[in-house]
Amino acid sequence: DGGITQSPKYLFRKEGQNVTLSCEQNLNHDAMYWYRQDPGQGLRLIYYSQIVNDFQKGDIAEGYSVSREKKESFPLTVTSAQKNPTAFYLCASSLRDRSYEQYFGPGTRLTVT
Amino acid sequence: AQSVTQPDIHITVSEGASLELRCNYSYGATPYLFWYVQSPGQGLQLLLKYFSGDTLVQGIKGFEAEFKRSQSSFNLRKPSVHWSDAAEYFCAVGAGNQGGKLIFGQGTELSVKP
Numbered sequence: 001d002g003g004i005t006q007s008p009k010y011l012f013r014k015e016g017q018n019v020t021l022s023c024e025q026n027l028n029h030d031a032m033y034w035y036r037q038d039p040g041q042g043l044r045l046i047y048y049s050q051i052v053n054d055f056q057k058g059d060i061a062e063g064y065s066v067s068r069e070k071k072e073s074f075p076l077t078v079t080s081a082q083k084n085p086t087a088f089y090l091c092a093s094s095l096r097d098r099s100y101e102q103y104f105g106p107g108t109r110l111t112v113t
Numbered sequence: 114a115q116s117v118t119q120p121d122i123h124i125t126v127s128e129g130a131s132l133e134l135r136c137n138y139s140y141g142a143t144p145y146l147f148w149y150v151q152s153p154g155q156g157l158q159l160l161l162k163y164f165s166g167d168t169l170v171q172g173i174k175g176f177e178a179e180f181k182r183s184q185s186s187f188n189l190r191k192p193s194v195h196w197s198d199a200a201e202y203f204c205a206v207g208a209g210n211q212g213g214k215l216i217f218g219q220g221t222e223l224s225v226k227p
Contacts, residue, residue: 006156040220042219042220099213100213100215102215104156
């Protein structure tokens with residue numbers, strides 16, 4: 001079955017620690033995206049990557065970092081510089097020439113205390 | 114700047130009743146428009162999309178949406194709601210030249226009464 005996996009589903013961290021969220025896809029999609037979801041605010045784009053070894057900042061990139069070493073993988077690191085890291089994080093992917101047709105993973109809920 | 118507004122935060126309908134969820138967008142050119150559905154604690158699933166052509170688009174699960182340029186709207190409709198349709202619904206617009214960037218509305222939570 002093709003799809004996007006995000007792990008873990010729930011993640012708990014202490015304030016001041018960096019944490020990395022995993023996103024893997026086997027859809028052979030070129031582009032991958034990270035969104036943050038907060039109640040009542042919809043989804044906001046953190047970072048996106050249209051090709052391996054290249055990525056661009058989205059609207060709320062501060063306090064986050066990404067890498068794209070493999071086509072299938074796009075991990076997101078939430079650093080200690082992110083002021084309000086507790087949120088639901090969604091990863092998505094798409095074909096490069098159909099970039100608006102994005103397929104979403106199940107999400108990771110991160111809680112930082 | 115591009116934006117999407119979903120005026121209704123929460124809507125309750127009775128099972129079997131018709132449904133319309135409102136979406137208004139702000140965008141300079143012809144927009145790419147989308148509706149997604151999200152069940153609690155899950156990812157988003159694409160319901161339907163509009164790129165061009167026929168302004169009435171059909172999607173999965175019996176949903177349809179109509180693009181009205183004069184009203185800058187892309188409302189989602191379903192003739193008869195099922196209890197399994199209870200979820201959160203997001204309207205989104207493709208942000209032109211920014212490589213697949215989607216701008217989402219705040220979402221509308223749908224509850225279905227038996």
